[in-house]
Amino acid sequence: MKSDLSDRVRRTIEKYHMAEKGERLLIGLSGGADSAALLLCLHELGYDICACHVNHCIRGEEADRDQHFCEELCKGLNIDITVKVVDVPAYCRANPVSEEEGARLLRYKALQEINADKICTAHNLDDCLETTLFNLARGSGLKGIASIPPVRENIIRPLIECSRADIEAYLFEKGQSFVTDSTNLLDEYSRNKLRHKVVPVMREINPSLMDTFANTLGFLREDSRFLEKMSDDAFAEAVYNDGFSCKMIRKLDYPIRRRVIMRILAKYDVEVSQDKIEMIEHLICNGGKISVKSNCFAYTKSDTLYIYSENSDLKICSDDQVKVSEGVIYWQGRNIEFRIIEIDGKFENVNKKFANSCLDYDKIKGVIVLRKRRAGDRIRLVNREHSSDVRVLMKQAFPLHKRDSAVLLADDEGIVLAENFGAADRVRIDSTTRRVLTYEVISE
Known part of the structure; x- marks a missing residue:
């Protein structure tokens, strides 16, 4: 017979479309009440589960005790378990993060290294309340106040709508022991201060605090999700x-x-x-x-x-110019492919877009190069009566940071092609053309 907690977990999984029965679920198992209850619930519900215990190398013999507890719990249930050892103190010495944050980062990294369809963490409703209060205290928008999301990419939280009291009652009913992390009893961590000092006062004010918060949190999440969806759409529309x-x-x-x-x-x-x-x-x-x-x-x-x-990628080709030949040239952060095509001169129906990217190769004077714009550069484009200042053309066609990477071809007599504007009149393709030089930007 399934317990009330198992039924609540089942409904939460269905509500947020967390997992399907055929998927393999990896449980982050600390040995504490929350993760032990999560393991039992998902096992009871018939999911294909495995576990991972992360030893943070923080609490010495106590950490070894927790590891042994997790191994024995999984052994009794015939559940596969992987143990990962991460040196949190060493990581925090090398990186400017707190021990609490370092442990979280390394723990998720360890979980992601194991082959599974979803990762299950044991965050519960009390954790959500503490997170909301923590974010509110340090300053946050709606998304932060809406607390821990039930689903984030491949991470799911089946206990997210269950209170810590319900979880401990479930374990008592099952006769299942669990371990207690001694650092959870210390007030030196911000979350523990909230748990031990702030939340009890809130319970005095409202004995039904968790039920009230669960309802409020539902509204906050719905509002946040709506605004995020509108913002995604607006962001896509703003791209120009x-x-x-x-x-x-x-x-x-x-x-x-x-x-x-x-x-x-x-x-x-x-x-x-x-x-x-x-x-x-x-x-x-x-x-x-x-x-x-x-x-x-x-x-x-x-x-x-x-x-x-202004990164190194844009400076890999720092020369002012490079000689053009068939093949791909890496130029100012772009891969540009040049080709020489032999044709029969019948260009009456040539695609205009294609024509703007090519010129008559045999009309080039001397050596053709791909180069940056220079003061005094001018080009008389096809069907124009006058020449144009190349710098003015580049301003019209490209934002400031793109101008040096624009395709600008020159021979011994000057500019013969400008990207987005086409070839110079003196190298235009016509009925006498036999070889065409084309270019295509294939990546940037």
């Missing part, structure tokens, strides 16, 4: 010409606009903070150029926001 439309972003209501800016920052691996959001918003409204992180800049042009990095 290798940048983002300032006009479109300005029209958005602030809650959506802020989230779109957060997505823009995240896309370029810029730390998301209120200061950075405000800097980008000011740029979108007023124009200009700012530094958003080391060697990374944001600026606006023609009411479009661009973010670019």
Whole structure:
């Protein structure tokens, strides 16, 4: 007979579409009450499960005790278990993170290394309350206050709607022991302070705290999910010409606009903070150029926001020019393929897009090179009565950070082709053309 807790876990899995019976589920097993209950529940519900215990090398003999407990628990249930040992203190000495955060990062890394369809963690409703309070105390938006998500990528949390009291009652009913992490009893960790000092006061104010919070959390998650979906759609709509439309972003209501800016920052691996959001918003409204992180800049042009990095990839080809030959040339962060095609001169119906990417190879004077624009460069395009300043053309066609990587071909007499504008009139293809030089940007 299934317990009330098992039924609640089953309903939670179905509600959030967490897992199918045929999938293999990996349980992060610490040996504490939550993970022990999760193991028993999923075993009781007939899921294909395995376990992983991560020894953090923090608590000496106590950590070895926890490992032994987990191994014996799984052995009694005939469940496969993997033990991973990670040196959290050494990791924290090498990286600027707290012991609590270091343990979390290494634990998830260890779990992801094991072959399984889903990873199950034992976060419960009490954990969600503590997370909400923690995020509220340090400052957070709706997503942070909505606490731990039931599903995140391949990580699922079947106990997310169960209280710690319900979990411990379930284990008592089953006669199942568990281990207690002594660090959970210490108030030196922020979450423990909330658990031991703040939550009890809240229970005095509202004896039905967990039920009330569960309802509130449901509303918060639904609101957050709705706003995130709207923001995803707005972000996709804002993408424009290798940048983002300032006009479109300005029209958005602030809650959506802020989230779109957060997505823009995240896309370029810029730390998301209120200061950075405000800097980008000011740029979108007023124009200009700012530094958003080391060697990374944001600026606006023609009411479009661009973010670019002055990274090493863009400087691999630092020469001003490179000789053009058949094959792929890596140029300023782009792979450009050049081909010489022999034809019969019948170009009456040639595709205009193709024609803008080719020239008559036999009309080239001397050596043809791919190079950056230079002061004084001019080109007389096909069917034009006058020549054009190449720098002006590049400004029209490319944002600032793309101009040096534009395809600009020159021979001994000057520019013969400019990307997006086509060939010079003197190397245009016509009825006498027998060899055509073409290019295609194949990656960037």
